[in-house]
């Protein structure tokens with residue numbers, strides 16, 4: 001478990017970029033975008049990925065409300081977990097709103113928050 005920080009390195013860098021207001025994705029020569037950490041494009045397997053900026057604002061594609069957490073999120077429930085699209089890349093994040101205020105198609109802004117349970121950083125979506 002002590003290697004956790006090392007194996008999460010690419011992800012942590014991506015979170016830092018979000019916190020700095022400069023989120024990025026990895027793009028392969030075919031233009032497929034994905035979130036770090038990645039070694040190869042998940043769609044076509046290309047290995048020469050480069051970082052590209054993605055917009056701060058996206059559109060919520062789906063969401064669900066979590067009532068039964070994994071142990072790392074025991075103090076956080078209930079919370080809304082959403083998938084939003086930013087250009088061509090989809091991110092999963094915590095929607096910072098009550099479930100009844102959340103709709104598919106909502107404009108969201110990506111940011112960085114932390115788990116109330118562990119204090120670890122996580123991707124957040126604020127309703128725009």
Ligand SMILES: [Zn+2]
Nearest residue numbers: 028032041044
């Ligand atoms: Zn690709």
